Amino acid sequence: MTRYKAIISYDGTLFAGFQRQPQERTVQEELEKTLCKLNSGQPVTVHGAGRTDAGVHAYGQVVHFDLPQSRDVEKLRFALDTQGPEDLDIVSVEQVSDRFHARYQKHSKTYEFLVDNGRPKNPMMRHYATHYPYHLDLKPMQEAIKDLVGTHDFTGFTASGTAVENKVRTISQAKLHRDEKTGFLVFTFTGNGFLYKQVRNMVGTLLKIGNGRMPISQIKTVLEKKDRNLAGPTAAGNGLYLKEIIYED
Amino acid sequence: MTRYKAIISYDGTLFAGFQRQPQERTVQEELEKTLCKLNSGQPVTVHGAGRTDAGVHAYGQVVHFDLPQSRDVEKLRFALDTQGPEDLDIVSVEQVSDRFHARYQKHSKTYEFLVDNGRPKNPMMRHYATHYPYHLDLKPMQEAIKDLVGTHDFTGFTASGTAVENKVRTISQAKLHRDEKTGFLVFTFTGNGFLYKQVRNMVGTLLKIGNGRMPISQIKTVLEKKDRNLAGPTAAGNGLYLKEIIYED
Numbered sequence: 179m180t181r182y183k184a185i186i187s188y189d190g191t192l193f194a195g196f197q198r199q200p201q202e203r204t205v206q207e208e209l210e211k212t213l214c215k216l217n218s219g220q221p222v223t224v225h226g227a228g229r230t231d232a233g234v235h236a237y238g239q240v241v242h243f244d245l246p247q248s249r250d251v252e253k254l255r256f257a258l259d260t261q262g263p264e265d266l267d268i269v270s271v272e273q274v275s276d277r278f279h280a281r282y283q284k285h286s287k288t289y290e291f292l293v294d295n296g297r298p299k300n301p302m303m304r305h306y307a308t309h310y311p312y313h314l315d316l317k318p319m320q321e322a323i324k325d326l327v328g329t330h331d332f333t334g335f336t337a338s339g340t341a342v343e344n345k346v347r348t349i350s351q352a353k354l355h356r357d358e359k360t361g362f363l364v365f366t367f368t369g370n371g372f373l374y375k376q377v378r379n380m381v382g383t384l385l386k387i388g389n390g391r392m393p394i395s396q397i398k399t400v401l402e403k404k405d406r407n408l409a410g411p412t413a414a415g416n417g418l419y420l421k422e423i424i425y426e427d
Numbered sequence: 428m429t430r431y432k433a434i435i436s437y438d439g440t441l442f443a444g445f446q447r448q449p450q451e452r453t454v455q456e457e458l459e460k461t462l463c464k465l466n467s468g469q470p471v472t473v474h475g476a477g478r479t480d481a482g483v484h485a486y487g488q489v490v491h492f493d494l495p496q497s498r499d500v501e502k503l504r505f506a507l508d509t510q511g512p513e514d515l516d517i518v519s520v521e522q523v524s525d526r527f528h529a530r531y532q533k534h535s536k537t538y539e540f541l542v543d544n545g546r547p548k549n550p551m552m553r554h555y556a557t558h559y560p561y562h563l564d565l566k567p568m569q570e571a572i573k574d575l576v577g578t579h580d581f582t583g584f585t586a587s588g589t590a591v592e593n594k595v596r597t598i599s600q601a602k603l604h605r606d607e608k609t610g611f612l613v614f615t616f617t618g619n620g621f622l623y624k625q626v627r628n629m630v631g632t633l634l635k636i637g638n639g640r641m642p643i644s645q646i647k648t649v650l651e652k653k654d655r656n657l658a659g660p661t662a663a664g665n666g667l668y669l670k671e672i673i674y675e676d
Contacts, residue, residue: 189550235551259547269547298508298518301438302484302555359608 179244181276182254185269190235190415191305192265197229205230205266209241212262216254217245227280227423228287231375233415235306238269238288238422242280248273284426286350287372290419291365291381307362308417314363314388319354322387323365325397326352326380334400334409335380336373345404347371354384366421375412383410428493430525431503434518439484439664440554441514446478454479454515458490461511465503466494476529476672477536480624482664484555487518487537487671491529497522533675535599535619539668540630542612556611557630557666563612563637568603571636572614574646575601575629583649583658584629585622596620603633615670624661632659 186209194202198210206224213222227240251271259268277283292307294300299309329348336345351368365381383400386392392410400409435458443451447459455473462471476489500520508517526532541556543549548558578597585594600617614630632649635641641659649658 187547187550189553237549264553265550267547267550298436298516300486301436301514301516304438304513306551 179246179276180248181242181244181274181278182251182271183240183242183274183278183280184255184258184271186239186241187237187267187269188235188239189265189305190230190233193232195230195232195234196226196236196239205236205239206241208263208266209243209258212258213243213245215261216257220246225280227285228372228420230418230420231415233305234418234420236420239420240280240285240423240425242274242278278425284370286368286370286424288351288366288368288421288423289372289377290421291367291377291413292417292419293363293365293381293385293413294361295363296361303362305416308414310385312389314385315390316354316356316363316388318390318394319384319388322394322397323352323354323384325401326367330401331404332373332376332401333404334406335376335383336406337375337379337412338406340374342373345373347373347376352380377418378413378415379406379409381413381417385413386410428495428525429497430491430493430523430527431498431500431520432489432491432523432527432529433504433507433520435488435490436486436516436518437484437488438514438554439479439482442481444479444481444483445475445485445488454485454488455490457512457515458492458507461507462492462494464510465506469495474529476534477621477669479667479669480664482554483667483669484665485669488669489529489534489672489674491523491527527674533619535617535673536621537600537615537617537670537672538621538626539670540614540616540626540662541666541668542614542630542634542662543610544612545610552611554665557663559634561638563634564639565603565605565612565637567639567643568633568637571643571646572601572603572633574650575616579650580653581622581625581650582653583655584625584632585655586624586628586661587655589623591622594622596622596625601629626667627662627664628655628658630662630666634662635659 193205196205198204198206209224222243224241224243255268255271294307294309295314326349331346333345349369354365357364437454442454445454447453447455458473471492473490473492504517504520543556543558544563575598580595582594598618603614606613
C-alpha cells in the first residue's frame with residue numbers, strides 16, 4: 179500500500195462537519211466516496227487531522243489515506259478534485275511514509291475566526307463570517323487575547339461533558355486585527371491542539387469583553403476557575419476557518 | 428403617498444434575478460412581500476434601477492416604492508432588513524421627491540466582475556467569483572479594455588434577439604486590476620446603462636484575449652462589426668456585482 183497526504187479546503191456551509199456520521203453529508207464521506215470510485219470500487223478510509231464542526235470551513239485541512247498502487251500525485255489530485263463535489267477542493271496530494279498519520283503525528287493547527295462587525299452586513303458573507311452588529315472595542319480584546327497564549331488547562335473554554343481527559347493545551351499565537359480592506363475582525367489562534375468548541379468559546383468570550391459586558395481579566399478567570407459558565411457564549415461556526423496545519427518532522 | 432428610495436444588497440445565488448417572475452424566487456418579489464406585511468397587507472410595487480440576472484450579486488442596487496404614510500426611515504430600513512430573507516439586506520432608506528424614479532431618473536451604474544484565476548480554487552468563493560483555471564496575461568486585457576470606453580453601439584456585446592432598439596451606450600470607465608490580497612482579477616465598468624448580458628459578454632471576450640485566443644484588436648472588431656458571433660462566450664453570472672448607482676440631480 180502507498181500512503182498519501184492531501185491538503186484539502188472546503189466550504190463548511192452544506193457539510194454536517196468533517197467526520198462521517200450516518201444520514202449526514204460530511205467531508206470524510208464525500209472524500210471516501212470519490213476515492214472508492216478511483217480505487218475500482220474498493221473502499222478507502224480517510225483519516226483527518228481533526229474534526230471540524232458543521233458550518234466550519236477549511237483552507238488547510240490535512241488527511242491521509244492508503245491506495246494499493248503508487249500513482250502520479252498531480253493526476254490523483256486532479257481526479258479527486260474534479261470528481262468530488264464543488265464545495266470541496268483538493269489543494270495538493272503527496273506520497274508520504276507509512277509512518278505518517280494526519281492525526282497522531284505531532285502538529286500545530288492555525289484557526290482563523292472572522293467577525294463582520296459592520297452595518298450594513300454583507301449578504302455575500304453570511305456563511306463566511308459571524309455577524310456581530312453591536313459595538314466592539316478592539317483594545318480590550320487585544321489585551322485580553324494575550325492571556326490565552328501559553329500552556330493552560332482549557333476546561334473552561336470547552337463544551338461541558340467532553341470525553342477527552344487531558345484538557346491542557348498550548349497556544350503559541352493568539353492575536354486579533356481588523357482587516358483594513360473588509361473591515362472584518364480577524365482572530366488568529368495557533369496551537370498544538372484545540373478542544374471541542376474551544377476556539378468558538380474563546381471568541382465568544384472575547385466578543386463579550388469587546389462589548390464591555392465582561393472585564394479584560396475574564397480570560398484569566400475562566401482559565402483559573404475552569405468553569406464553562408464563566409465564559410461567553412459559543413460563537414457561530416460560520417466564522418471559523420481551519421487555516422493551516424504544520425507537522426513536525 | 429410618500430416615496431422612498433432604498434439601497435439594497437443581495438447574494439444572487441439563490442435568486443432567479445431581480446425582476447418578478449411567476450414560480451421563481453426573485454429580489455423584487457421578496458421586497459414586495461415584506462413591504463406588503465409592513466403596509467397592513469396592502470400590496471406595494473417595487474421599482475428597481477435595473478434588472479440583474481440569476482446568480483448576479485448587488486452591493487448597491489437601488490429601488491423606490493410608495494407608502495401611504497411618512498415613516499421614520501431608519502425604523503423602516505430596520506424592519507425591511509430584519510423581516511426579509513437573510514440573503515437580501517437593506518443598506519439605507521430615504522424619503523425622496525415624487526419625481527424620483529429608480530429606473531428613469533438619469534444615473535450611472537458601476538459593475539464589478541471577479542475572476543478567480545488561481546489554482547487551487549477557493550471553495551468559499553465558488554458562488555462569488557468566476558473560476559478561470561487557464562493562463563491569463565493581464566497586459567493585453569488591460570490594453571483591450573480601453574477600447575470599450577466611450578460612446579459605442581454595443582450590439583455585438585448583447586444577447587442576440589434583444590428587444591431594445593437603441594444599443595448605443597456610453598462607458599465612462601473600464602479597467603482591470605489584480606487584487607493583491609485575493610489574487611482575483613477585478614473588472615470595473617461604469618456607464619449610463621448596459622444592455623442585456625453586455626458586461627458578461629465583454630468579460631468573456633477579454634478573457635479570450637488574455638488567454639491568447641483572440642487578438643487585442645477584437646474589442647474594436649466586435650464594436651465595428653456589431654456581430655455577437657465575433658465576441659467571446661458569456662462569462663458566468665456568479666462573478667458579476669452591481670456595485671453602485673449614482674443619480675444625476
